[in-house]
Amino acid sequence: MKIILAALEKHLFPERFPFFEKPFLDEAEFLKHNEGNCDIAFQNIAFKLKVVKLSLNIKNEQLRQALSYLFEKQVDCNYDWQQGYNWYELKSILCFFYIIYSPENIKGF
Secondary structure, three states: OOEEHHHHHHHHOHHHOOOOOOOOHHHHHHHHHOOOOOHHHHHHHHHHHHHHHHHHOOOOHHHHHHHHHHHHHHHHHHOOOOOEEOHHHHHHHHHHHHHHHOHHHOOOO
16 A cells, blocks of 8 residues: 555645545555555555644644645655655655654754
8 A cells, every 4th residue: 555645635634625534544444454464555554644643733724824835846846646655755755744843853944
């Protein structure tokens, strides 16, 4: 189970996709039918959960709008929205959310 960025965006910014229901339904089905058979798929799911948690912990509406815009630009410049990726190919996205979520951890800026 690879990460598709178009689908991930719906989890990251649910306020922009009000008709998107039952988040993580595909992941739940995958986990039901694959008991320990695919480590990379489990790591991909863990990556999604980590990034979504970071995104949803940002409550400021203006910051979330800016975050959504910057996320779209990052994907447009560096990735393909419909291609499947493994978690290690998307480390820059995780770093992006870590920086936005906790800027006090960045020294020297």
